Amino acid sequence: MTPVDTTIPLLTAQEIHWRHGDRTILGPLDLEIGAEECLMVIGPNGAGKTTLLRLLTGLLPPSGGELAWRGEPYRQFSRRQLARRIAYVPQVRPTRVPLTVEEIVLSGRFPHLSARRIAPAARDWRVVRRALAQVEIEALAQRPLDELSGGERQAVYIAAALAQEPRLLILDEPTTHLDPRHQRDIARLLLRIHRGGEQAVVVATHDLNFASRLADRVLALDQGKMVACAPPSEVLSPAHLDQLFAAPFELLRGGQRPLHLLQIDQPIDLHAGDE
Amino acid sequence: MKKASRKLLLIAVVWLAVLVVAPLLGSHAVSLADALGGDSTAATILWRIRLPRVLLALAAGGLLALSGLGFQTLFRNPLAEPYTLGVSSGAALGAVIAIQTGLADSLLGLAVASFLGALAAGALVLGLAMRRQGIETSTLLLAGISISLSASALILFLQYFADPTKTFRMVRWMMGGLAVVGYREVAWLLPWALGAAALLFFLRRELDLLLTGEELAASRGVDLSRLRWWILGGTSLAIGSLVAVAGPIGFVGLIVPHILRRTVSQGHLILIPACLLGGGAFLALCDLAARTLMAPVEIPVGVLTALLGGPFFLWLLLTRR
Numbered sequence: 001m002t003p004v005d006t007t008i009p010l011l012t013a014q015e016i017h018w019r020h021g022d023r024t025i026l027g028p029l030d031l032e033i034g035a036e037e038c039l040m041v042i043g044p045n046g047a048g049k050t051t052l053l054r055l056l057t058g059l060l061p062p063s064g065g066e067l068a069w070r071g072e073p074y075r076q077f078s079r080r081q082l083a084r085r086i087a088y089v090p091q092v093r094p095t096r097v098p099l100t101v102e103e104i105v106l107s108g109r110f111p112h113l114s115a116r117r118i119a120p121a122a123r124d125w126r127v128v129r130r131a132l133a134q135v136e137i138e139a140l141a142q143r144p145l146d147e148l149s150g151g152e153r154q155a156v157y158i159a160a161a162l163a164q165e166p167r168l169l170i171l172d173e174p175t176t177h178l179d180p181r182h183q184r185d186i187a188r189l190l191l192r193i194h195r196g197g198e199q200a201v202v203v204a205t206h207d208l209n210f211a212s213r214l215a216d217r218v219l220a221l222d223q224g225k226m227v228a229c230a231p232p233s234e235v236l237s238p239a240h241l242d243q244l245f246a247a248p249f250e251l252l253r254g255g256q257r258p259l260h261l262l263q264i265d266q267p268i269d270l271h272a273g274d275e
Numbered sequence: 276m277k278k279a280s281r282k283l284l285l286i287a288v289v290w291l292a293v294l295v296v297a298p299l300l301g302s303h304a305v306s307l308a309d310a311l312g313g314d315s316t317a318a319t320i321l322w323r324i325r326l327p328r329v330l331l332a333l334a335a336g337g338l339l340a341l342s343g344l345g346f347q348t349l350f351r352n353p354l355a356e357p358y359t360l361g362v363s364s365g366a367a368l369g370a371v372i373a374i375q376t377g378l379a380d381s382l383l384g385l386a387v388a389s390f391l392g393a394l395a396a397g398a399l400v401l402g403l404a405m406r407r408q409g410i411e412t413s414t415l416l417l418a419g420i421s422i423s424l425s426a427s428a429l430i431l432f433l434q435y436f437a438d439p440t441k442t443f444r445m446v447r448w449m450m451g452g453l454a455v456v457g458y459r460e461v462a463w464l465l466p467w468a469l470g471a472a473a474l475l476f477f478l479r480r481e482l483d484l485l486l487t488g489e490e491l492a493a494s495r496g497v498d499l500s501r502l503r504w505w506i507l508g509g510t511s512l513a514i515g516s517l518v519a520v521a522g523p524i525g526f527v528g529l530i531v532p533h534i535l536r537r538t539v540s541q542g543h544l545i546l547i548p549a550c551l552l553g554g555g556a557f558l559a560l561c562d563l564a565a566r567t568l569m570a571p572v573e574i575p576v577g578v579l580t581a582l583l584g585g586p587f588f589l590w591l592l593l594t595r596r
Binding site: 057059078079080081082083084086087088090092093094097098099103104107108110111113118157164 | 351480483484486487488490491493494495496497498536541542544
């Protein structure tokens with residue numbers, strides 16, 4: 001791999017928006033993602049988080065505005081070329097997939113494979129083994145995916161995304177539906193990936209403390225509009241969160257990486273932060 | 276992988292056995308010794324009638340199974356095949372129009388007409404089922420059924436107004452059969468079957484990736500719309516050329532890939548040759564049954580495959596999770 005120049009943003013989005021009929025689902029918004037950055041996207045259901053991720057992945061062409069990879073517009077890349085740079089782990093996936101863990105992870109090599117070769121090359125297998133090791137699921141390699149738990153499956157799809165050797169890894173709600181132990185496993189994994197410095201990471205999540213712990217910046221979306229994009233200490237304040245989610249939060253711990261607790265018993269006072 | 280290749284080898288052996296044995300059997304059994312030993316009747320039956328027919332069945336069955344395989348993977352639905360998606364009916368409508376207008380006097384005219392019919396039906400079904408997020412399979416199947424029904428109604432309409440000889444030709448042809456063939460038809464269809472296999476082989480990795488869902492496949496670099504058009508276009512060409520010589524033969528494309536997927540392999544590297552050989556052997560055996568069960572009367576092979584396919588379709592519907 002060539003050394004990463006951290007001064008040029010990996011990804012630049014200018015005025016991108018997404019319309020469905022007459023309704024604007026997302027944007028217009030501007031965004032830059034740095035080469036080693038971890039960006040967490042938060043916002044209520046329907047805020048446009050998944051749409052944003054799909055736009056950034058290049059799966060959805062924006063209705064307007066421009067996306068660029070290191071200054072070059074997305075449309076100059078083929079699907080395959082983009083897939084060598086950006087990997088995506090969607091939240092919604094088919095329920096039954098008749099493949100083994102190893103086969104799924106190997107599928108991540110697709111953008112690097114030549115159609116002429118019958119079998120993947122030795123290097124592809126090396127990358128697959130490395131991805132399995134990175135996610136600590138070597139022991140599962142030969143197991144059918146359908147036999148695994150939700151947490152294990154999530155790990156498998158992250159390994160497959162890593163096998164793509166992307167510069168940017170995009171994950172849609174990777175900890176949703178997981179029990180605390182697996183939430184922790186995934187969070188630690190993302191932390192390791194982020195610290196490895198080979199990938200920039202963009203994650204959409206509802207877990208605010210997870211976002212606070214990992215993020216360099218937190219992007220808050222509300223009804224398709226970017227309401228904030230700044231370090232966790234600025235975005236994750238009770239006043240902000242109450243407003244964003246229309247639910248009351250209590251600050252448990254302040255500082256660079258604040259922690260919050262959702263208040264279940266108290267009624268919400270939306271104007272508490274205005275004074 | 277090793278086990279799968281061994282199973283593929285077994286299918287190849289069965290295929291060879293069918294190729295050798297099926298021409299010897301029929302309403303009048305022929306021995307190889309007679310045919311080679313100067314018995315001219317036996318030689319004529321074997322070389323001029325039965326062998327081309329078995330060869331055509333092998334090619335046609337392979338092509339049908341491959342078309343079904345492509346559609347089932349592309350649409351992630353075991354019920355998708357040329358027959359259920361209306362592509363076969365579209366081809367049949369094209370062919371009936373060709374018979375009615377006299378275009379069908381040449382094989383090429385018949386083939387072009389059925390190809391256009393197949394492509395139009397396929398594009399219509401695909402267009403109806405396309406959503407922003409991808410293909411909606413329930414809409415796809417319903418659209419396929421409505422296209423099938425409409426095409427069948429138009430065929431009946433044309434038959435009603437056709438003169439009796441043409442009507443008979445249409446009706447007999449619609450049943451799907453391999454009865455009156457020579458090497459010309461074999462030479463016509465074989466390249467299509469091999470071409471379909473080559474096309475799918477070239478796209479095998481894309482097809483493997485589709486097993487993980489459209490969204491993930493696209494995120495890994497699969498150009499979905501290009502893939503859809505290749506498979507739809509390729510299949511329509513192949514089905515059009517098949518329908519031109521053998522009429523619409525249903526359900527081979529449904530049964531064979533589904534069974535092979537369950538028993539042989541999920542990977543398309545193995546599945547593609549398995550379908551080419553397995554589909555061929557299956558249709559040749561059906562044809563053997565069609566010409567021996569009620570001998571000397573022949574059952575059109577399309578009727579027989581439909582008799583098998585109907586219950587199989589139902590079983591799939593009921594056991595689908």
